[in-house]
Amino acid sequence: MESKSKSIIALAMGTLSMMICFMVWLSLSPLVGVILSHNGIELSEFQRTFLLATPILLGSIMRIPMGIWSDKFGGKKVYIILMLFLIIPVLMVPRVNSFGMMIVAALLLGMSGTSFAVGISYVTGFFPPEKQGLVLGIAGVGNIGTAFSSFFFPRMEKVWGLNSVFYTLIILLIIFVLLMFFIAPESNKNEDASMLKSLAVAKEKDTWYLALFYFLTFGLFMAMTNLLSTFMVNLFNSSLIDAGLWAAIFAVIGTLTRPLGGYLSDKIRPMTLLKYDFVAITVSAIILGIFLKTQAIFLIMMIVIGVLVGLGNGIIFKMVPFVSDSNTGAVTGFVGAMGGLGGYFPPIILGVIKQATGTYELGIYLIAVFAIICLVLLQRVYISGEHKIVK
Template identity: 75%
Template sequence: MESKGKSYLALTMGTLAMMVCFMVWLCLSPLLDVILKNAGVQVSEFQRTFLLATPILLGSIMRIPMGIVSDRWGGKKTYIALMIFLIIPVLMMPRVHSYGMLIFTALLLGMAGTSFAIGVSYVTGFFPPEKQGLVLGIVAVGNIGTAFSVFFLPRLIKVMSLNGIFYLLVALLVLFTLLMLICPESKPNKDSTLGKSLSVAKEKDTWFLALFYFLTFGLFMSWSNLLPTFMSGLYSQSLVDAGIWAAVFAVIGTLLRPVGGYISDKVRPMTLLKYDFIGLIVVAIVLGIFLQSQGVFSTMIVLMGILVGVGNGIIFKMVPFVSSGNTGAVTGFVGAMGGLGGYFPPIVLGIIKQSTGGYSIGLYLIAVVAIICLVLLQKEYITGAHKIVK
């Protein structure tokens, strides 16, 4: 075990570095109209939502290998390498002038999403097992970087050029790269391999948790990403006002995650998750029915933020019980699937909007996925003989 000072420094910097990376990961959402105008590109609704979803793709599928690199090489070195790499697409974004290059650059930006796996791998090594739950809750606060993007960037674009915004992001990446140099390095684990990490896919419970997290974290990521587009398109709100709602959603979803984990220590997690899924089903249906009412929409978005935040915490409470001694691998696998859950909704909603002229069917599909999760949860863990925790 490291000294308390080194442990707390690693926890603080690992969390703050994740915040910066998550700012980069979702920087397209609040700036998309400005970026498209700057590039001189006209896009369809599908192309627009596909571009928004693209960073989520690489940030999700690369979580497992980047977690392994962090385990084997050391989290500090991996964080530094990631932030240096991210400078490249950040500098590219305001300089590209075709849709194809926007997609390519957005894909590279997606590497920022792997900071979650790196941060968890880096920080947890400094604390004993009995503190891992609290530490994971604190590290997850790094997700609040999504709220910083959607809240601050629309305001900054009013007083800065697009180049200036991305130079600011570069400055943050450089600053935290330098700050990471003074942090202690985590102890490398040379036994960490891709084969071992993917071996947890043999466990049925891993897939159930992955599906559940696909729903809850996927909704957190996709709505953090889509809300500026929804609020400005449906209700003609300014980017600044739309960004406030996106930030509120992201903050609620982030801060209530540890609450979900804490409550799960007191009440059986699967019972909590049952009511969480029921709540998501109701919210999605109400959103679909009353989509034209801004008041109802705003209320439901707050409720959804609460439900996905608590749900994320509940699900990660279950992770250590799935594959004893291989918690990191399960975390990486489930986390990657959750990230992919944030990739598909924007694309599906874009297709539906382009085909039908509205989003309602897409919202009902969210309810369908939640119903599937609820049925499987009930069958496997509540009425069934199989249990993860008692």
């Protein structure tokens, strides 16, 4: 086990680097209208939601190899390479002038989402198992970068113009590359790790159940953070700044309740906590669908859902290190990838439903249906059944 000072530095650097990467990951969402206008691109409703979902795709799929490489080569090196790479798509976004090239830029931008697998793998080795629920919850606070994007970027664009947003991101990436290089300790490496050996975690049914559950909780966190600005503008004619504020509030709530979910999971059986979380998500999604066009209830339910998905994310990641001791990065990659894909599909599905029916309600009810499916599987396998991940 590492010294306390090393552990604290690693936790701080892993969390802050993730925060910067998550700012990059959701940099399109709060500014999509301005970016398209600035670049002279006109899109349909489906094309716009597809564009917003695109960064989530690569950021989800690539979590698997990035988590494995973090185990093998050390999270510090992988973090540095990742942040240097992200400068490329950040430079592209305000400069491309076609839908095809914008999709390419958005896809590359998605690599920033892999920072979650890198960060969790990096931090895990510095702390004992009995503290990992809280610690991994704290590391997950790096998700708050999505809130910073939603809150600050519309304001920066209004005062200094669109380019100022992306130049700021480049400066932040360079600063954190230097900090990571000179300050952060390197994590333990599993030099025997290989893609083939690490993919063996796919044989563990716990990997897939946790991935499915995270598809719901983190997917809902990402989807709502990504779409809340669009909801506010389309449903209630909110200004871009006000819409961004509420997206930021949702992201902050979902992020700051994550460590609480991890902490509670250190004290109470995680699967029991998750059961009640899924029940509450189901009820909340149904209420949201019924009162989708009532602004006060809509905003209240956004706050409630933010709390529930944050708790759920923390609860689930308490269990990840217990699936395979030597391949935490690989399990993190699998589970994180599914969670990211959970944020990829809802914007596309909601865009299709909105274009076909003129409303979002059916898409909201589908969230409740999926939560019920997760609840049934959780009850059958882990609550009523004999199988346990964390005793």
